[in-house]
Amino acid sequence: MDSDPWVIPLAAASCDDQRIGGKAAQLARLQQAGFRIAPGFCVTVAAYEQFLRESQLQRVIQMELGRKPFEELRWEEVWDAALRIRNRFSAARLPLAVVQSICRTVRTLGSGTPLAVRSSAPGEDSAQRSFAGLHESFLFVVGEEAVLESVRLVWASLWSDAALLYRQELALNPLRSRMAVLIQEMRTEDRSGVAFGRDPRKDQNEHAVIEAVPGPCSGLVDGSVDPDHWLIHRAARQVVTFRPGRREGPAQNEPLLQPQDLESLLLLLDQVESELGWCPDVEWTGRGSCLTVLQARPITSVRHDPNDKRPWYLTLRPDKQRLQQLCQRVAEQLIPELCALGDRLAAESLEDIDDAELADCIQSRQALLERWKRIYWDEFIPFAHGVRYLGMYFNDAVHPQDPYEFVGLLRGEDMLASQRNRLLQVLAQQVQEFPELQRTLQQAAHASSAASVFEWEAWASQLSALGGGCQFLEAFQTLLRQFMDVAFGGLRLIDNPAPLLRNILELASQTNSSAASVESREEPATQELEQRLLDAVGAARHDEAREVLRLARLSWQLRDDDNLLLARVESQLLRALQVAGARLKVAERLNPDAEVRADAVPMICAALRNPADAPLLLPAALPHPAPLSPRASGETPRQLVGQPAAHGLASGSVRMIRGPEDLGSFHAGEVLVCDAIQPMMTHLVPLAAAVVERRGGMLIHGAIIARELGIPCVNGVPNALDLLQDGDRVTVDGYLGIVTVGVAEFRLELE
Amino acid sequence: MTDEPLLESAASRQPSLGDTNEDDALRNLVAHLVQEQPYAVLCTQGGGQPYGSLVALAVTEDLRSAVFATPITTRKYRLLCDCERVALVIDSRSRSSEDMMQIEAITATGRARQVSPGAEFEHETNLLIGRHPQLELFVRSPTTALFRVDIIRYLHVTRFQEVRQWTPIRG
Numbered sequence: 018m019d020s021d022p023w024v025i026p027l028a029a030a031s032c033d034d035q036r037i038g039g040k041a042a043q044l045a046r047l048q049q050a051g052f053r054i055a056p057g058f059c060v061t062v063a064a065y066e067q068f069l070r071e072s073q074l075q076r077v078i079q080m081e082l083g084r085k086p087f088e089e090l091r092w093e094e095v096w097d098a099a100l101r102i103r104n105r106f107s108a109a110r111l112p113l114a115v116v117q118s119i120c121r122t123v124r125t126l127g128s129g130t131p132l133a134v135r136s137s138a139p140g141e142d143s144a145q146r147s148f149a150g151l152h153e154s155f156l157f158v159v160g161e162e163a164v165l166e167s168v169r170l171v172w173a174s175l176w177s178d179a180a181l182l183y184r185q186e187l188a189l190n191p192l193r194s195r196m197a198v199l200i201q202e203m204r205t206e207d208r209s210g211v212a213f214g215r216d217p218r219k220d221q222n223e224h225a226v227i228e229a230v231p232g233p234c235s236g237l238v239d240g241s242v243d244p245d246h247w248l249i250h251r252a253a254r255q256v257v258t259f260r261p262g263r264r265e266g267p268a269q270n271e272p273l274l275q276p277q278d279l280e281s282l283l284l285l286l287d288q289v290e291s292e293l294g295w296c297p298d299v300e301w302t303g304r305g306s307c308l309t310v311l312q313a314r315p316i317t318s319v320r321h322d323p324n325d326k327r328p329w330y331l332t333l334r335p336d337k338q339r340l341q342q343l344c345q346r347v348a349e350q351l352i353p354e355l356c357a358l359g360d361r362l363a364a365e366s367l368e369d370i371d372d373a374e375l376a377d378c379i380q381s382r383q384a385l386l387e388r389w390k391r392i393y394w395d396e397f398i399p400f401a402h403g404v405r406y407l408g409m410y411f412n413d414a415v416h417p418q419d420p421y422e423f424v425g426l427l428r429g430e431d432m433l434a435s436q437r438n439r440l441l442q443v444l445a446q447q448v449q450e451f452p453e454l455q456r457t458l459q460q461a462a463h464a465s466s467a468a469s470v471f472e473w474e475a476w477a478s479q480l481s482a483l484g485g486g487c488q489f490l491e492a493f494q495t496l497l498r499q500f501m502d503v504a505f506g507g508l509r510l511i512d513n514p515a516p517l518l519r520n521i522l523e524l525a526s527q528t529n530s531s532a533a534s535v536e537s538r539e540e541p542a543t544q545e546l547e548q549r550l551l552d553a554v555g556a557a558r559h560d561e562a563r564e565v566l567r568l569a570r571l572s573w574q575l576r577d578d579d580n581l582l583l584a585r586v587e588s589q590l591l592r593a594l595q596v597a598g599a600r601l602k603v604a605e606r607l608n609p610d611a612e613v614r615a616d617a618v619p620m621i622c623a624a625l626r627n628p629a630d631a632p633l634l635l636p637a638a639l640p641h642p643a644p645l646s647p648r649a650s651g652e653t654p655r656q657l658v659g660q661p662a663a664h665g666l667a668s669g670s671v672r673m674i675r676g677p678e679d680l681g682s683f684h685a686g687e688v689l690v691c692d693a694i695q696p697m698m699t700h701l702v703p704l705a706a707a708v709v710e711r712r713g714g715m716l717i718h719g720a721i722i723a724r725e726l727g728i729p730c731v732n733g734v735p736n737a738l739d740l741l742q743d744g745d746r747v748t749v750d751g752y753l754g755i756v757t758v759g760v761a762e763f764r765l766e767l768e
Numbered sequence: 769m770t771d772e773p774l775l776e777s778a779a780s781r782q783p784s785l786g787d788t789n790e791d792d793a794l795r796n797l798v799a800h801l802v803q804e805q806p807y808a809v810l811c812t813q814g815g816g817q818p819y820g821s822l823v824a825l826a827v828t829e830d831l832r833s834a835v836f837a838t839p840i841t842t843r844k845y846r847l848l849c850d851c852e853r854v855a856l857v858i859d860s861r862s863r864s865s866e867d868m869m870q871i872e873a874i875t876a877t878g879r880a881r882q883v884s885p886g887a888e889f890e891h892e893t894n895l896l897i898g899r900h901p902q903l904e905l906f907v908r909s910p911t912t913a914l915f916r917v918d919i920i921r922y923l924h925v926t927r928f929q930e931v932r933q934w935t936p937i938r939g
Contacts, residue, residue: 076902656842666841666911748841752909757841 023064023118027057027201036061038137038197043293043313050292053309057201058122059137064115065172065196072109078102078176079192084658085735087185093714094660094733096178096405100715104412104420106173111165119168120161123200131157131203134167135312136174138196151180152196156235157203164200170413171198204311206303208273209234210244212282214251214289214296217316225251227282229273230262234300234311241338245273254283278304289313336406340568343400347579348571351396355389355582362589363502367596375597376625382590383618389583397579403572404716410565414553421715425546426566428725430574433581434696437500441517441700444492445524451485455525458489462518462681493518503584505697506676507614509591516681523685523704577718580696590615597621605632612638654740654758657731660713661754662720665729668761669706671745673738674698688749690741693732694719702726707749709756711737723751731756794934795831798874798922801858802827802834806899808876810836811855812847819847825856826899827919832936834876834917835883835892837907845913852879854917869927878919892916 030037030045037045037059048054069075081098084090090098126132136152153174155167174180175196184191210229216222228237228244236242243262250257256279261272274282282301285308289297293313300312362382367375404427411423448455461476480486493514501510501517510517547566554562598613601624607613613621617635624633672687673679680698683689689705691698693712702708702722710719713733723730729751741747741758748757808825811818821844823836834856838845848854859873883889892914897904906912921935 073901076900080902750839750841750911752911753839753906755839755841761841 021118023061023067023115024122025059025061026122027054027059027199030059035139036063036197038062038139038199040135040137040312040314041197041199042137044199044310047289047292047310047313052289052292053303053307055133055201055204055309055311056126057132057199058126060115060119060168060198060200062139062195062197064112064118065198067112067115068109068172071112072105074102074105074109075192077105082181082191084660084733087181087191089735091713091733092178092182093712093717095181097660097713097715099176099178099181100408100412100420102176103170103173103409104417106169106176107412107416108418109169111169116165119165119200123161123164126200126202128161129159131159132164133199133201133203133311134158134164134171135199135201136171136196137199138175138194151177151183153177156233168198168200172196203233204302204309205233206307206309207231208278208304209302209311210237210300212286212299212301213316214286214298215316216248217298223251224257225249225283225286227274227279231264231273234302238300239336239338247274247279249279249283251283251286254280274304281305281308285310337565337568340400340403340406340572341564343396344403344568344571347396347400347575351392352575352578352582355392355579355586358385358389359582359585359589362586365589367593372597372600372625372628375593375600376622379590379593379597379618379622379625382586382593383615386583386586386590389586393579393583397576400572401576403568404576407565407569408716410562411550414562415549422546424716424721424724425542426550427570427573427721428543430570432574432577432696433500434577434699437496438700438703440492440496440500441521441524444489444496444521445527447485447489447492448521448525451483451489454480454483454485454489455522457483457486458518458522462515462522493521500581502588503581503697504587504591505584505695506678507591508677509588509595510677510680510697511588513677516677519681520683520700520704523683524700526685527704573721577696584697587615594618594621597625601625601633604628606630607633608635608637610637611635656758657709657734657737657740657756659709659731659734659737659754659756660715661751662710662713662715662717662732663708663723663728663730663751665707665723665727665751666748667706667729667751668746668748671709671741671743671747673741673743674701675738688747690737691719692738693717694722702728707747707751708732709734709737709741709747709749711735791934794924794932797872797924798934799831801860801872801874802831804863805858805860807858808834808836809857810844811857812844812851813853814847814850819843820857823856824896824900824903825858826896828895830936831922832919834878834919835896835914836917837896837903837912837914839909840911840913848880848882848913848915852881854878854880856917856919871926871928873925875923875925876917876919877921877923878917880915880917883914883916888916889914 025034025037027041027045027048030041034042034045041059044054081102084098123132133154133156135154138152151174153171155170158164158167175194176191181191184194208229208231210227211234212228213226216224216226225248227247227249230237230242230244237244243264245262246260248257249255259272281304285299285301286297289299289310295315297313298316299310301308301310303309365378367378370378407426408420408423411417411426412420415422417423448458457476457480461480477490480490496517497511497514501514503510550562550566551559594613594615594617598607598611598621601607601621602609602611606624606628611633612635620633620635624630667688669686669688671690672683674683674689674691677697680701683701683704685704686706687704688707688709689701690709691711693710694702694708694717696718699718699722702719703726705728707728708719708723708730710717710730710732711734714720717732720730720732729749731749731751731754734756737756741756745758746760748761750757802825806824807822810821810823812821813819821838821842823838825834825836827834838848854877856876856878857873858876860871864870883892893907896907896914907914919936921933924932924934
């Protein structure tokens with residue numbers, strides 16, 4: 018067994034053996050020093066390397082992470098790459114010799130013995146860094162097949178989004194990462210927990226921290242069981258504070274550990290620290306003289322840059338329990354509350370209140386907006402990970418060839434944007450039916466006078482006299498009121514209906530409603546996918562699978578709606594500012610050409626409250642400047658590379674959508690190029706030949722909508738907005754993620 | 769340099785230099801280099817203008833053919849459609865870039881043709897993916913074209929200017 022390069026029993030391992038990784042090496046050292054350690058073995062780094070070599074996965078990883086400089090990858094793109102790598106790890110064959118070695122060793126532990134399968138990467142746990150929680154561990158694994166599958170997933174977790182981002186933060190090269198796997202008998206006594214040699218929240222202190230839960234330690238580690246918590250003066254052996262865990266049950270108020278149990282744990286901390294030479298964080302199970310060390314690592318005290326959002330990203334790892342809590346709060350409380358707030362503010366009349374009340378109103382609306390923006394970051398975005406949770410769940414169960422097949426399960430959700438887009442289709446069909454109405458609307462949409470609400474109303478009276486006109490007007494006004502009272506790029510879309518009118522005319526120029534045809538075409542596919550998931554998990558887990566689906570669908574739907582609802586609240590702040598600006602201008606207390614934007618709130622409110630103050634001077638509204646192209650003279654882009662986010666191949670002229678002022682310029686058949694498709698612009702996607710986005714991700718709006726509509730989409734193109742210009746002819750290859758600039762020189766028809 | 773001989777005509781094939789042993793030695797040098805180096809510069813032409821592209825390559829064991837893939841939206845695809853005569857340049861700079869006299873290079877000349885879906889496509893695809901497993905999705909994409917190059921001869925260069933020619937024997 019000793020000569021086996023793939024597995025090494027813990028009892029036989031050398032303490033400084035780099036082949037077994039940090040976690041296993043520390044346990045081996047403690048075992049050899051006489052500590053109680055659960056028997057087990059380590060699958061060596063060499064086994065991982067052999068797996069990579071035989072499957073040639075290293076090249077796959079290099080392809081995935083080499084698309085662009087790693088530091089330029091957005092978190093969504095890292096997640097996507099991690100999902101694809103995980104899928105390839107799942108599909109790759111394990112080396113036969115490694116399989117034989119692992120199975121042989123598992124049998125020595127007893128084939129029916131529940132095992133813990135944990136990561137043990139070299140350099141994983143040290144005083145400077147800790148990968149705690151970032152690599153996967155599997156508990157209560159029974160049987161050779163299950164152990165092999167767990168080993169494969171532990172290896173794959175070296176390439177999880179969180180692990181990759183953490184390496185990025187530590188400036189470690191992910192491509193040099195390696196992984197050993199520690200496999201031990203599960204030891205579960207009636208008490209388990211963690212013990213810190215010092216308070217991990219502080220750099221230097223004399224206090225130890227002990228936390229305990231009933232049963233296995235996994236409940237404490239994954240946060241599902243609230244532990245009893247002791248802060249103890251380590252030298253004096255005196256309890257400083259005790260906080261009982263909030264758990265249900267008859268003995269919930271009884272401390273889980275007695276004074277002698279605490280003393281044993283403090284002694285254990287002393288002995289481990291003496292043996293390993295650093296202040297430890299020990300995971301343990303048992304009591305008194307029967308304490309088993311499950312894990313020992315140094316307490317890290319990494320100081321994070323407060324401006325660095327990566328630690329925040331790391332908190333976003335999907336967790337079903339957290340998602341369920343978020344779902345309940347977001348779906349049942351927050352979204353209805355935000356919806357009602359938007360309605361209430363939209364219904365408030367601002368014309369009849371005095372200036373001081375208007376100032377209060379503006380400040381109150383701004384405070385509400387700020388509050389909801391915080392909620393957006395703290396709760397809406399984390400809940401959006403329900404979709405990603407489904408992705409992992411579906412892929413682990415179904416093992417699909419396409420790691421994004423699960424996205425098909427999200428189709429058909431009745432989002433606000435879908436309702437708006439359906440209404441737009443209805444309006445387009447009305448226009449198609451009445452040629453006279455269409456001609457008049459074309460005049461209205463393209464006349465420069467249609468750029469203001471007042472002029473639009475003049476056109477509206479003309480339309481009502483035409484066949485289909487009244488019906489159109491009624492539906493159009495409903496559309497404006499229900500869906501366009503939103504802020505986008507600092508403007509209220511409801512203020513300028515002309516771009517929307519142009520969009521409707523463009524939709525009417527299309528013979529078929531692509532959105533409608535896609536919905537009917539994809540419906541059976543969704544049901545089929547759902548059935549595949551249920552078949553794969555088995556009848557015993559149907560309820561669990563349906564719950565994961567429910568969470569994902571709600572997460573996807575609400576994640577879209579929340580943007581529009583938040584934009585509606587912002588629109589109400591802008592409306593109040595507009596009223597204030599108009600009043601101040603009439604009173605000659607604000608320059609007539611001033612633009613009243615959200616960043617002028619304090620000055621506007623002060624002017625409203627203090628009529629005796631000097632007139633306010635704000636910058637004038639400037640026409641939207643044409644963006645400067647950073648293209649160097651003589652440099653012409655030929656091919657841009659991004660992520661193939663929706664399959665298909667199409668050519669067309671580039672139309673940049675940089676903000677609300679560009680929405681009305683979009684023509685059917687053009688290639689939509691933007692930073693990212695926002696919910697306020699999804700109605701343009703059915704008109705587009707293809708979509709190109711700077712922002713990358715397989716699960717962002719543009720990608721999913723394009724997939725639904727069968728339109729090619731390439732996203733994550735870093736300089737798309739700088740290198741492309743309106744009118745450029747491009748070909749978008751949504752299979753390969755390539756945008757070719759120039760007139761297409763090939764047949765577009767695929768065989 | 770003479771025109772390329774027609775593939776089908778043994779009579780027009782250019783004779784190899786040297787005797788059989790030398791022939792084997794040269795064949796082994798060519799085989800070693802194509803096995804060692806996964807990439808080649810594909811040389812195409814159009815309207816009198818040469819064009820070079822780096823491609824991931826796989827060469828058959830008998831050295832008679834090579835396979836590579838290209839997106840159909842590229843210039844090289846259009847040039848390949850317009851003119852089948854191509855060259856592939858493979859060199860050992862990655863092995864010994866410091867010493868020019870140690871660098872080996874081969875230029876393989878031949879005819880390229882697009883392989884249509886079917887048994888041959890699967891065979892050639894497997895050859896390419898076997899050499900470059902990370903390219904599986906790329907090779908199987910509907911917007912990727914697979915090309916087989918029937919290699920007519922190899923020109924092997926060592927010590928800066930020493931050039932020998934070897935022609936794979938066709939059955």
